[in-house]
Every structure is written in structure tokens, then in C-alpha cells.
Amino acid sequence: MSTEPETTEETGPGTPEMPEAQGAPGTPGAPDEAAGGGLAAEGGAGAAEVSGAGETSEGAEGGVGEETAESAEGAASAEAAEAAEAAEAAEAAEAAEAAEAAEAAEAAADGAGKPELSEAAAELAAQRVERERIERRRAERDGPLESGAKLSGKAADLLAAVRAVEAGGKPASTVFAAPARPAPERTPEPGPAATAAAPVRPAPEPEPEPVRQERPAPMPAGPSPRTLDAVRRVLAEGGAPEALGQQAAVALGEGAGELLRADPWQLLRVPGVRPEQADGFARALLGAECGPQDERRGRAVTVWLLEQAALAGHTALEAPALAAALAQRGVPDPEEAVQSTLAEGEALVFEDALEEPGAPAAQPADDEEEAERPVRVLIALERYAMAEESLADGLARLVNSPSQDGEETWAQVVAALSGGAAELARAVAGHALVLHTGGDASRAEPAALLGAARDAGLRALAVCHTADGRDRLAALPPTRGAGVGTVAGLLAGTEGPGRDGDGALELDLLIVPDAPQLDVESAAMLVESLPDGARLVLGGDPALLWSAGPGRVFADLLAARVCPQIASRLPDPGPIGELVSGIGIGELNQVEAPGKEVVIVPVRDAGEAVHRTVQLVADSVPRAFGVPVEGTVVITPGHGGAAGTRALNAALKERLNPGPGRFGGFDPGDRIAYSPAPGRTLPGTVVKADAEGLHLSCAGAPVVVPRERVEAWVRHGWALTAHQAVGGRWPAAVVVLPGDAAQALSRPWVYTAFGRGERHLSVVQGAEGALPRAVAEIPAKPRTTRLATLLRPQSAMD
The missing domain is CATH 3.40.50.300 (P-loop containing nucleotide triphosphate hydrolases)
Structure with a gap:
């Protein structure tokens, strides 16, 4: 699943537009045109030898797999903190009272024959020993435990910190954090005195900053088998594919089967389902009762349009645009559908005052003047x-x-x-x-x-x-x-x-x-x-x-x-910086590139674009610049089309990591783009696949993607869209612009794509005049938002 959603139809009047970088199934992956009069083009084999393209997904980084020891220690520390916070305050105080003593005793008893444990692991072991000891002490006496009377040093400090937590003076997470400085090494004396001494092993060097390595969030629990069975039965009755069962159960939650039976158009809440498909499902379930005038359909289509608008970047839609889109979807009374949606609490309505261009900041006015001020009516989903x-x-x-x-x-x-x-x-x-x-x-x-x-x-x-x-x-x-x-x-x-x-x-x-x-x-x-x-x-x-x-x-x-x-x-x-700076102000300039930092590779069609891209990534860029395959990123405007990410990734996989793709098209060693949430893509590599799912390595952390979610969350990652690549940079970049990409191009898209390469940029160019036209004439697509209006009163006060 990519950061940009895909569509299967063209945007009609009043229908929210989809993000510019998205690719629709069967829709061209939008390449760029020739660099017009701006960039110097080099054709033939010579151009191919000095261009580059490559891999990774949003934020693909060279730091993948680094700091594994620090990550493991950080994970253990986090586990220790959670365990300590979960314990009762009294038990935590008693555990703290003797934690160091038990730790030292354990170290003295073990001697040098055992391998050293990390500080966090030792602390966990000490806490387990102390809990057992505390339980024995509680059984022996009825009164409260005497705490802290004979403690000193670190143990006394830890006990004081626990008491501060009990009194509400500080959060528990700070009590069990890593120490600011390593404790000095001390060798315990034999005998009873050793129980009050520090552990034999030296304290590890503290982190310079409490920033821990990012790890993908744990997988959310899936729907219960009962819910899944109920959903699949309803889907079968309505003629919908059984493959939608898992997604529908996740989207609709417990009771999803009963909800779909009562309101078949709730199927529109499942990602990828379109109104015409939900209509067919509803006809199969409701028979003669099904009709376009059904208010359930009107509400569901209204919410679906607002969700599609959010995927395109809007946080709200103007009421006339929403009404026009509803009419286009066959809703007979769009205004009634909107009002029904608002009444059910599935959307909110706002009236925002419009400011005329060049008008002074709004001043307090009487009621009559206020009533005459122009406003726009906006409909928005509550979350946004x-x-x-x-x-x-x-x-x-x-x-x-x-x-x-x-x-x-x-x-x-x-x-x-x-x-x-x-x-x-x-x-x-x-x-x-x-x-x-x-x-x-x-x-x-x-x-x-x-x-x-x-x-x-x-x-x-x-x-x-x-x-x-x-x-x-x-x-x-x-x-x-x-x-x-x-x-x-x-x-x-x-x-x-x-x-x-x-x-x-x-x-x-x-x-x-x-x-x-x-x-x-x-x-x-x-x-x-x-x-x-x-x-x-x-x-x-x-x-x-x-x-x-x-x-x-x-x-x-x-x-x-x-x-x-x-x-x-x-x-x-450098030349790339000069080129990108010109694009930012709407100019596609010719730049001097004595070291072949910028090269244009003309192509006649999408098939040749794919062929030349693979040649650049696998051969030309590594040979001419010494940039390995993993140091190059391939960027194309969309997922679909003859030169979209799907086609390019298939060709790159065949050349760089051929295999049967036994697990959903993936093999060990494949580069992937893992998108557990919209707008966030993690680069990674396939490690293996088994009954648990697809095992990935993302940013050095292991991730297991369940079988049923692989298709939605994982793509091959040699070629990316610009939205997936933004925020990352690679030594080399290959931007693929086939001839059918003209409608997907804009100045921000070209600016973003061309700026991903640090040392080298190859432009596989087959769009002719569309590239300079996009840079000069097509700004960012407008988005309907409310933030500027909400900030306006504060601006007027200032």
C-alpha cells in the first residue's frame, strides 16, 4: 500500500481530485516529457552510462540495520520501565529498596564465569528475586514493611524516586530511566558487605540523548473468528468476493456482519470499494427494496466522497462541490443526503467567513454588517x-x-x-x-x-x-x-x-x-x-x-x-541544486554539468523507458559513478501504467533479484516499501515468509506482516512515487517520465522528484513538451482546508 491512494476513474465535475502522485489501476503512471529547451539531452549508450536510478521507499535510509545493540538495550530498558510502572506502588518501593543489594549478590555469586548481562536485564532479574523475597516477608509479618531506614547511595535514591511517584511528584517512567552518568566501578568486598556494594560489572556508557531507534508499531489485533465468519456469510449472500471479509471486519469492527446486513452500503467503508460495487451488493441483499433514493445510500456515498477528498489532501469540501459530486453519483436529492449525514453525526458543517483579497483585517461589526459578510459552507469528517x-x-x-x-x-x-x-x-x-x-x-x-x-x-x-x-x-x-x-x-x-x-x-x-x-x-x-x-x-x-x-x-x-x-x-x-532552484520559481534552465551530474535519456515509448531504467540502475550508474544499486532511487508519477511503479518494480526484480515470488509475489532479498499507515512508508527488505506471514527488516527492526495484509501494506520498493520518496535523498536518482505522464505532472512534483539525487540525476524522458509546461504553468493542486481561517482571528489581534 502506497502513501498515495489509487483511483479507477477520472475525476468528474465536483468530485474531489486525487493526489497528484497517485496512480490508478490501468491509469498511466505518468512520466515526464523531454526537458524542452532547458536541459541538455544526451542520447544513445553514452547517456545510459552516466544516468542512475534505484531503489528504496519513503525515507529509505543508509542507516538501516545500524545500532542493533543499542536498539536491543533500548527495548530492554523500555520493557523494564513498563514492568516497574505496572507494579503496585508499595511493591515497587520494596523492590527498589533491595534491588541493588540483590544485583550485587547475584553478581558476586555468579563470579566471572557467567557472561555479563545488560544493566536493564540485570535490573529485571533483581526485581524478580526481590518480588519473591517480599512475598515471603509479607507472609511472616502483619505490619507494614519498614522501608528505607538503612539504605544509602543508589538504593536510597531509587526509593526516594519511587516515593515521589507515589506522591504524584514525578512520572513513573522517569524513575526507571537510564542514569545520567555511568556509576563508578567498584569491586565488592567478600562477605556481607558485598550486598551493599555496586555490581562487579561496569555500568554501560549512557546514551548522549534519550532518542531511541524508531520501530514499526505492533500489529493491531485482528477481528474475532466469529465476526469474520459472519461478514463472509453476508458477503457471499450479496455476491461480494470473500477476500473482502478481512478488510470489512477490520473497517467495521465487531458486529460487522449485522451492520452490513442492515445497511449494505456500509461496504463503502472498506478501502477500494466503489459506489457501483456497493450498489450491486445492496441489490443482491435487498432486492426490490434497493433504490437510489434510499437515505442509507445517500449517507454512505456522502461519507465516501469526504473520505476520497481526504485522500486527495482536503480536510473539508465546500457544500456546492459536495452536492455536485453526489448528483454525479446518482443521489437524487444531494441536499437531503447531506442533511441526513449531518443529522446522524457522520459529518460536521461549518460556516467560514471569506476575506476579500486586499481587505483589511476583520474588525468587530454590528449584527447587520456581520450578516452581510460572505461565508462559505464547508462539510467535513469529524476527525479532520x-x-x-x-x-x-x-x-x-x-x-x-x-x-x-x-x-x-x-x-x-x-x-x-x-x-x-x-x-x-x-x-x-x-x-x-x-x-x-x-x-x-x-x-x-x-x-x-x-x-x-x-x-x-x-x-x-x-x-x-x-x-x-x-x-x-x-x-x-x-x-x-x-x-x-x-x-x-x-x-x-x-x-x-x-x-x-x-x-x-x-x-x-x-x-x-x-x-x-x-x-x-x-x-x-x-x-x-x-x-x-x-x-x-x-x-x-x-x-x-x-x-x-x-x-x-x-x-x-x-x-x-x-x-x-x-x-x-x-x-x-552543484548542478542539481541549481536546476532544482530554477524549477522552484517556474524555470526549467539548462545547467552546466561537467561531471555528468544531470543527464537526459530520451525514449520513444513506455517500454523503452522501462528498459533504459533497468539498464541505468543495474549497469550504468554503478559503473560510471561507483554508486551501488541500493544507492539509487527510481521515481515515477504513479503506480499504474506501462511505466508506473508496478511495471518498473517487476522489471527491476527480474534483473536484480529474480525468483518465483511464492509469497504474494515476494522473495527473500526483495526491496520493499512497507506502508502500515497512509502517508508513512518504511523501506525494507524481505527476510523470509512462513505461516506467520511475510518477515521484513525495516530500519533495522524485524516486522512480520500477516498474510492477509501483505497485499495492502507491502509493495516492491525499487521504484517509488514522489510522495513516497519525499523526505529522503539518495546518491543517485532516476526520474522516469513516459509519454502518458503529462496530466500527472506539476511544478511541485518535478521539484520534489528532481531533488532526490545528491550526486547524479538521470531523467528518462519521453513526455516531450509536458515537462517544461508543467514547471512553468502548473502549480500545486489546491486543497480545501480551514486552518488559515481558524488562525485569522489570532492574526487580526496581533
Whole structure:
């Protein structure tokens, strides 16, 4: 499953458009046209030898498989913390009272003959011993345990921390966190004194920052067998394929069978099902009672259209556009269908005032004037409407809450920086919310801010869209590899700091360098997690594709002008940087590329485009540039079509890792794109397949995808769409633009795709004039959102 949904029909009047990078089954995977008069083209074998293309999926990174020892230790530490928090407070206090003594005794008894355990594993073992000992002590006496009277050192500190948890003074997760400094090595004396000494083994070196490696979330529990059987029986009665049973049970939950029988159009809640298919299912179940005027159908189609709009990036639809789309779907009374949907609570309605271009900020007016102001009526699904409301409220809270950091601290941060980084730091010192814009090179400025803030003692963290972006940011010298994570990891709790008693992140400064890729729900969760007084820096390149999920958070904030905006003056280097910078302002320029950094490979048709792409990835780029196959990414506009990701991945698999594809088309060694949630794709490799499912290695962590979810969640990953590739960069990139790609191209798409290669870019060009026309004339597709309107009152007050 990719980050962009697919469609099987063209968008009609009033119907929400799908994301530009999506590919429909049977729809061209949209390639690009020739570079027009802009780029120098090189044909023949010579061009093929200096072009490149490759692999990986969204955020594919070189850091896959690194830090396995640290990941294992982090997992054990997390397990220890959960076990400790789950115990009763009294039992935890007693376990803490003697944890160190048991640990030392165990070490002394074992001697050097046993292999050393990690600190977390030893702590778990000690806790198990102490629980048994505590139970024996409880059985021997009726009174409460005497706690802490004779303790000292680490044991006394641990007991005091547990008591603080009991009193509500601090969260339990902080009690069992790794120590800030390694404990000094001490050799216990033999005899009873050894029970009070530190363990024989040295304490491990602490992590420089409590950022843990991102791991995919655990698989959610599937539907019960009873529910699944009931759904399959109803599907069989309605003539629907049994393969939909699992998806329908997951989408509709317990009681899905009864729900489908009572309202067959609820089948539209299953991903991939279209209204005409749900109509056929309903006719088979309801017979003569089925008709287009059925209000159940009107509600279901209304919700389906709003879901399709969300897949296209909208958080709401204007009422006239929704009514037109309903009429196109055969709903006889669109207004009645919308009202029924609102009455059932399946959608919400909003009236947002319209601001005329160039008009001054709204001022208080009497009732008559207020009634005459133009408004637009918007219909939205509750989840996206509430996410935008929550995001706007959270931003206002941050802006209006007093800072917890002194002026001297921020003066120290500013003094440590220079140039654009110092300008950014001065803005952050005076404002809780700051926007930072610029290309990939501009990430050096928030990285410098992060390093200076941490040096000044601030709790600072930067989170990127992908693990590849995290690793590249961590490689910049100012960060020294610390204080960097991913958005998904931070929200899942697998990366970043802990949370305080109120559930807020223990941060003074959060930097998001990839803010254009934030969808409205992720952005709302991030802002809600920040404590009062924290500072937030949202940065990124506004010319990139917007988020794969609904919303255009960064663009709306830039348009609302509710906070300082700092524009970086650092240009992206080299011929590729020069080319991409021109595309950002609508110009496809010819650039000097003496080292073959940019090459055009003309092709006549989609078949030749696929052939030349495989040649580039497997032979030309490795030979000419020394870039291995895994260092090249192939990007194409869509999944379908003769040169979409499906066709390209099939050809690349045949050349690079041939095999029978015994498990859903996959073999060990296949590169994959694993998408457990819309908008998030993890690169990985197939390890094996067995009765449990498909075993993957994603970002160094093992993942098992159940058999029934492989088709929906896993694709081959040698070739990606631009939405899957955004947030990552590779040494080489091959952008495939077949002749039927013209309608899929836009300036943000070309800008994003061409910018994925660091050292080399090959453009497999068969679209002729469509490429320069897209760069010059086709901006980002508009999205209907409410965030800018929700922020407007705050802007007017400021």
C-alpha cells in the first residue's frame, strides 16, 4: 500500500481530485516529457552510462540495520520501565529498596564465569528475586514493611524516586530511566558487605540523548473468528468476493456482519470499494427494496466522497462541490443526503467567513454588517475537522503561554551562532512559534540551533519526516548525532524524551525540519504534546509536494502570517541544486554539468523507458559513478501504467533479484516499501515468509506482516512515487517520465522528484513538451482546508 491512494476513474465535475502522485489501476503512471529547451539531452549508450536510478521507499535510509545493540538495550530498558510502572506502588518501593543489594549478590555469586548481562536485564532479574523475597516477608509479618531506614547511595535514591511517584511528584517512567552518568566501578568486598556494594560489572556508557531507534508499531489485533465468519456469510449472500471479509471486519469492527446486513452500503467503508460495487451488493441483499433514493445510500456515498477528498489532501469540501459530486453519483436529492449525514453525526458543517483579497483585517461589526459578510459552507469528517480545530488552539496556546527559559539562556544560544542560524535563534528567543524556509542545504541552520540550544542546557529535539532525514540531520556537525528523531517515532513514544505527569513532552524546544510533510492530524498531535512555554520551529521547503495525508499545514501557516518567518539564504549546491532552484520559481534552465551530474535519456515509448531504467540502475550508474544499486532511487508519477511503479518494480526484480515470488509475489532479498499507515512508508527488505506471514527488516527492526495484509501494506520498493520518496535523498536518482505522464505532472512534483539525487540525476524522458509546461504553468493542486481561517482571528489581534 502506497502513501498515495489509487483511483479507477477520472475525476468528474465536483468530485474531489486525487493526489497528484497517485496512480490508478490501468491509469498511466505518468512520466515526464523531454526537458524542452532547458536541459541538455544526451542520447544513445553514452547517456545510459552516466544516468542512475534505484531503489528504496519513503525515507529509505543508509542507516538501516545500524545500532542493533543499542536498539536491543533500548527495548530492554523500555520493557523494564513498563514492568516497574505496572507494579503496585508499595511493591515497587520494596523492590527498589533491595534491588541493588540483590544485583550485587547475584553478581558476586555468579563470579566471572557467567557472561555479563545488560544493566536493564540485570535490573529485571533483581526485581524478580526481590518480588519473591517480599512475598515471603509479607507472609511472616502483619505490619507494614519498614522501608528505607538503612539504605544509602543508589538504593536510597531509587526509593526516594519511587516515593515521589507515589506522591504524584514525578512520572513513573522517569524513575526507571537510564542514569545520567555511568556509576563508578567498584569491586565488592567478600562477605556481607558485598550486598551493599555496586555490581562487579561496569555500568554501560549512557546514551548522549534519550532518542531511541524508531520501530514499526505492533500489529493491531485482528477481528474475532466469529465476526469474520459472519461478514463472509453476508458477503457471499450479496455476491461480494470473500477476500473482502478481512478488510470489512477490520473497517467495521465487531458486529460487522449485522451492520452490513442492515445497511449494505456500509461496504463503502472498506478501502477500494466503489459506489457501483456497493450498489450491486445492496441489490443482491435487498432486492426490490434497493433504490437510489434510499437515505442509507445517500449517507454512505456522502461519507465516501469526504473520505476520497481526504485522500486527495482536503480536510473539508465546500457544500456546492459536495452536492455536485453526489448528483454525479446518482443521489437524487444531494441536499437531503447531506442533511441526513449531518443529522446522524457522520459529518460536521461549518460556516467560514471569506476575506476579500486586499481587505483589511476583520474588525468587530454590528449584527447587520456581520450578516452581510460572505461565508462559505464547508462539510467535513469529524476527525479532520477536530484535528484542525485542535491544531489552531494548540498553536494559540503556545504563542500566548509565557516562556520557561530565561533571557540569559537564549542570549547564550544566539551568541554561539552566526549568519542565518543566529537570525533564526534571535527569532526563536522572542517567539514561541517560528517558521523557517529554505532548500535542503538550509537544514544546517536548524541543526546549528539544535546544537547551541542543547549546549545551553535546553531540552531540545529535532524530528524529521523519515529515518533517512533523521540520519542526515544527525550527521551534521552541530548536532553531534544527538537530539534527532522522527515524527512517527516521537508520536509513538519509541523516540525522543519522556512525558511529564500531564502527558506533555519534556521539551523546551522542538524543531521540525520537514514541516511541509506534516498532515493535519500529525501536526495536531505534536502541538498538543508540547508543554506551555515550549518553543516550536517549523521548517522546510515550501516548493516540495505537500503531505500525503489531508491538510497543508505549513502552507496555511505561511499564508496566515501569525508568526515570524525566517528565509534561509543557503543555496543547494552543484548542478542539481541549481536546476532544482530554477524549477522552484517556474524555470526549467539548462545547467552546466561537467561531471555528468544531470543527464537526459530520451525514449520513444513506455517500454523503452522501462528498459533504459533497468539498464541505468543495474549497469550504468554503478559503473560510471561507483554508486551501488541500493544507492539509487527510481521515481515515477504513479503506480499504474506501462511505466508506473508496478511495471518498473517487476522489471527491476527480474534483473536484480529474480525468483518465483511464492509469497504474494515476494522473495527473500526483495526491496520493499512497507506502508502500515497512509502517508508513512518504511523501506525494507524481505527476510523470509512462513505461516506467520511475510518477515521484513525495516530500519533495522524485524516486522512480520500477516498474510492477509501483505497485499495492502507491502509493495516492491525499487521504484517509488514522489510522495513516497519525499523526505529522503539518495546518491543517485532516476526520474522516469513516459509519454502518458503529462496530466500527472506539476511544478511541485518535478521539484520534489528532481531533488532526490545528491550526486547524479538521470531523467528518462519521453513526455516531450509536458515537462517544461508543467514547471512553468502548473502549480500545486489546491486543497480545501480551514486552518488559515481558524488562525485569522489570532492574526487580526496581533
